[in-house]
Amino acid sequence: MISxxxxxxxxxxxxxxxxxxxxxxxxxxxxxxxxxxxxLAVTEEEIGAAATVADVAALVASR
Incomplete structure (x- = not known):
């Protein structure tokens, strides 16, 4: 878990x-x-483009 x-x-x-x-x-x-x-290969730009917490979670789950 990440905190x-x-x-x-x-x-x-x-x-x-x-x-x-x-x-x-x-x-x-x-x-x-x-x-x-x-x-996980996730960039700051990708996280910054996510509008909601659910979008960030979906991004992480896709990796």
């Missing part, structure tokens, strides 16, 4: 990235963690 310090109860699938606390710094950190710890 960026955002309480799980505060996140819903339809929340925007910003509502979930995924600002530009968190997007970079998430992409780095996904590459280093999970071996």
């Amino acid at each position: 960026l310090g955002i309480p799980e109860d505060d996140i819903s699938p339809d929340a925007t990235r910003e509502e979930a606390g995924l600002d530009s710094i968190a997007v970079v950190e998430l992409a780095l963690v996904l590459r280093r710890e999970k071996g």
Whole structure:
């Protein structure tokens, strides 16, 4: 499990990235963690293009 310090109860699938606390710094950190710890080729640009938490999850699941 990856933790960026955002309480799980505060996140819903339809929340925007910003509502979930995924600002530009968190997007970079998430992409780095996904590459280093999970071996997933996900770029900051791809995460940044995702509109909602569900979109980010779908992106990760597709890899």
